[in-house]
Amino acid sequence: MYEIILQNLLSPVVLFFLLGLIAALVKSDLKFPKALSETLSIFLLVAIGLKGGIELSKYSFQEVISPVIATLFLGSLLPIVALLLLKTIKLDTKNAIGLAATYGSVSIVTYGAAISFLDHVGTSFEGFMNAMVVLMESPAIIISLILLKVLDSKENRSETYIPQRLAFSSPATSFLDKDVLKEAFFGKSIILLLGALLIGLVAGDNAIPVIQPLFIDLYSSVLILFLLSMGITAGERLPEVKKHGPKLLLFGIVMPIVGGTLGVLVGSMIGLSIGGMTLMGVLAGSASYIAAPAALRTSVPEANPSIYLGLALGITFPFNLIFGIPLFYQFASWLGTL
Numbered sequence: 501m502y503e504i505i506l507q508n509l510l511s512p513v514v515l516f517f518l519l520g521l522i523a524a525l526v527k528s529d530l531k532f533p534k535a536l537s538e539t540l541s542i543f544l545l546v547a548i549g550l551k552g553g554i555e556l557s558k559y560s561f562q563e564v565i566s567p568v569i570a571t572l573f574l575g576s577l578l579p580i581v582a583l584l585l586l587k588t589i590k591l592d593t594k595n596a597i598g599l600a601a602t603y604g605s606v607s608i609v610t611y612g613a614a615i616s617f618l619d620h621v622g623t624s625f626e627g628f629m630n631a632m633v634v635l636m637e638s639p640a641i642i643i644s645l646i647l648l649k650v651l652d653s654k655e656n657r658s659e660t661y662i663p664q665r666l667a668f669s670s671p672a673t674s675f676l677d678k679d680v681l682k683e684a685f686f687g688k689s690i691i692l693l694l695g696a697l698l699i700g701l702v703a704g705d706n707a708i709p710v711i712q713p714l715f716i717d718l719y720s721s722v723l724i725l726f727l728l729s730m731g732i733t734a735g736e737r738l739p740e741v742k743k744h745g746p747k748l749l750l751f752g753i754v755m756p757i758v759g760g761t762l763g764v765l766v767g768s769m770i771g772l773s774i775g776g777m778t779l780m781g782v783l784a785g786s787a788s789y790i791a792a793p794a795a796l797r798t799s800v801p802e803a804n805p806s807i808y809l810g811l812a813l814g815i816t817f818p819f820n821l822i823f824g825i826p827l828f829y830q831f832a833s834w835l836g837t838l
Contacts, residue, residue: 513616514821516724520731521818525738532729540726544612545692547715547722548630552693553700554707555627564628566770567780571632574766574784575639578759579604583647585755589747597648598796598803602812603755604640605788606633608693609730610817612723614782614825618775621829625775634693636783641792645799730817738814740806748807752815760785760820760828764835774829774836781828786820787812 509515523530556564579600586596611633618625700707708716741749763784767777789812796803 509822511617511620512724513613513720513727517727517731517734517818517821520728520733521735522731524732524735530732532732537726537729540722540729542692543715543722544719544726545608546696547719548608548612548633549693549696550700550707550711550715552628552630552633553697553702554704555700556631556697557701557704559628564631567626567628567632567772567776568635570766570770570780571635571783572639574759574763574780575604575636576643577762578784579640579644579647581758581762582755585751585758589751591748593648593651594800594802595804595807597644597651597800598808599751599811600647601641601644601796601800602789602792602808603759603787603816604644605638605792606636606783607786607788607812607817607820608633609723609726610786610820610825611779611782612719613727613821614779614828616720616723617825617829618778623775623778623829625773625779629776629779631697632780632783634690634697637690637693637788640788648800727821730813734813734817737806737810741810741814744807748811749815752811753819756785756787756816756820756824757827760824761831764828764831767832768835774832777832777835778825778829781832782820782825785824785828787816789813789817 520530582600582603583596586599591599615625741752760781764777764781766784767780772780789809793805793809796805796808
């Protein structure tokens with residue numbers, strides 16, 4: 501286990517993230533232009549979607565139905581698990597819902613780093629796992645907003661204006677609000693992933709000669725640049741997280757371990773390979789900082805972004821990058837030998 505963690509720590513992907521983190525902590529003037537960060541993000545989303553679609557075209561419906569069900573199950577379960585853990589630290593409802601949505605959804609960059617890790621250690625995985633990233637984005641957001649509606653109803657049961665507060669026209673409490681649904685199903689990350697996935701699925705292997713020079717050959721290099729940018733962002737968010745106490749910081753470490761363990765177990769139950777189980781653990785153990793925050797800005801404006809974004813970027817993302825991915829891989833390897 502120590503060798504795996506050390507090997508991951510010394511990979512260029514992690515080292516460039518740490519470089520960005522250090523740059524932010526020492527208040528260096530190193531900055532990434534917003535347009536460049538956005539471009540790198542779009543590149544990664546399209547690359548993963550295309551590769552997932554091409555690989556998915558090689559499988560029959562019967563082969564992917566179990567992973568699809570497992571992914572939707574995890575996306576629906578994880579927000580509930582997060583809320584149960586947050587109940588122990590008595591976080592207010594709105595911020596708890598924000599964290600539930602964030603930790604139930606998925607980090608596309610953590611997933612990309614996990615793919616690089618598996619390539620580095622020479623472990624293959626099912627190609628359709630890239631498609632599961634798309635499916636993991638929305639369920640947690642929808643489930644979290646439903647839970648918010650239920651909790652608000654419970655808290656305000658005795659008040660005479662309950663019908664007005666629970667009306668579907670209220671963006672803060674209604675999971676049927678059109679802006680919420682738009683962000684949950686048609687936000688930029690989802691539309692890019694799903695669109696690229698469908699294009700790859702339709703084109704199949706015929707697309708490889710066209711996309712390989714940019715989206716396959718340069719993938720690892722672009723990921724390095726993006727993680728340098730993310731390291732800077734994470735370092736800037738870290739002081740915000742510290743203000744909320746050690747219990748919240750602990751949640752940022754415990755939740756990915758719990759979620760990742762559930763993901764690996766579910767992957768084992770549906771018969772995935774060691775690489776597939778690892779990626780299912782990464783999907784369940786990561787925290788979104790793109791799709792979920794975009795939806796939360798519309799649906800739960802009272803939730804503090806410095807909490808759900810700061811915790812996801814400042815604590816969970818570096819934890820998964822350094823320790824989480826090797827931990828899920830080791831657990832998957834152990835299950836694979838049983």
